[in-house]
Amino acid sequence: MTADRDQPLQPVVEVADLGARIDKRWLLRGLDLRLEQGETLAVIGTSGGGKSLMLRHLIGLSEPDEGTVDVLGIRISHLDRVQMRQLGRRWGVLFQQGALFSALPVFDNIAFPMRELRRDGLDMPESMIADLVSLKLAAVGLDPEVGPQMPDALSGGMIKRVALARALALDPELLFLDEPTAGLDPASATDFHRLYKHLHKDMGLSGLIVTHDRATLASVADRVAVLDEGRILTVGTLDEVRHVSHPFIERFFDADTAAGVQED
Template sequence: MTDDAQRRALEESLHPGMGAGDDGRGQNSPSTSGVRRALGTTIGEFHGNSCGLGEVVISFEDVHKSFGKNTVYRGMNLDVRLGETLTIIGGSGQGKSVCLKLMIGLLQADAGKVLYYGHDVADMDAEALRQVRMRVSMVFQGGALFDSMTIGQNVGYALREHTDMSDAEIRERAVESLELVGLGPSTHRGIMDQVPAALSGGMVKRVALARSIALRPEVILYDEPTTGLDPSNCNRIARMIRKLQRELGVTSIVVTHDMTTAWYVADRVAMLYDKQFPFVDEVEAFRAIENPVVRDFIEGRTS
């Protein structure tokens, strides 16, 4: 992907539909009051102390989605709860990535609702949608770093574009974010000024994680975070996902084919099958499901 294409993809994931003439600076630093202004007082209450663990952050209600004759979802329902890590599993091409894209409005449902704190994403204006995207961060397959920018610039990109933080504050936040993914100055001196080409695949994935947490999102969506990594880097990324959930209190949704990662990171597992999520449960209960469709999948007897 060229830098321009990467920038557009990231830009689109952060705030598609942003009106002409709005450069996204200054007024857009993440704040609860911004969300309250954008979405009304109800959502503000959720971001205050009134929302306990287990409250629903994102929910799909009877969602239908097709691409031409290819039906991906037919009457799909799913809840994501505050503070949990929900792992989404399912066969290739069944719609796991589409599910993540529906969550942040990169794709629209044909029918049904995708709700963020009870507010339908389809009804949000550009400002409300942008506020959601400041809080729901997506880590793309492959990292999608800008090749021509340094690591520090990559990690600080969204802060520069969407907040009024000073250069010094952005640098400090970038260092902090890299530290959280194990790439801090004590272990990786100078990494801020390197370019992505100088890093290993595992490090690129960790930098992508650092970039996704720089805005301190409330929800992180991970699309195949361990694909293409060796087992030791897979473990490292899985540990990072857990650590970020613990230390930043983020709600996480992880799409993965790798069952070791799935079991390790998940509080709950949702399996996509036949255009819906018929099997959703906490890890231990999920592992005990006797339905042959689930058993075949988790024991590796289907793709």
């Protein structure tokens, strides 16, 4: 039996009525969001407005007080630790500052997810890991000679590339990126945008990016979602969103004040 080509594709991420609170304060409430297959969705929002908290819920680091989170067609709140670890192999995460293990060289940082497969009895020979690490370094534009270097010897741009190589270690279907260009100079940020677009096309990735960088929106985002007061205010193309009448959106896209917009 062949699949119905007119059947709509299942969203890669689907969040319904998400609510999260700390103590008695609701930081997220009634949040709805969909990431479609193959698209790049960028999420912007006010400083401290819950972007990073939302991301924690999407990757299973926090459990919601209300609502549901489905990732790759699976409701993650129903999973035990082993199931969550297995599902997590299908996505990659690039954290805001790279989050490389400072005591490990580049090679071992990228190899880490591959070696973690042993926890579930999926032993990968070191010779294969070495070949795959070289491939991942090449995919992000780095030479194998970078492998022995320690993270503190790397530039900001190289740290982002190594962190991206680690996020791609298990050939994920989905990438979560938290402020991927934070701390980069404009030239390095432009290089990162080019790299992301190449990988997105070459690997058929879906991507969700939390950002405050207008250049990232213009360069890589298919759609933009605005998070304000704990919920998604609006979602649309960059041109659609920038013309929405709302104080945060107007400040964010104002040429004279956008530079002062802060990240979570």
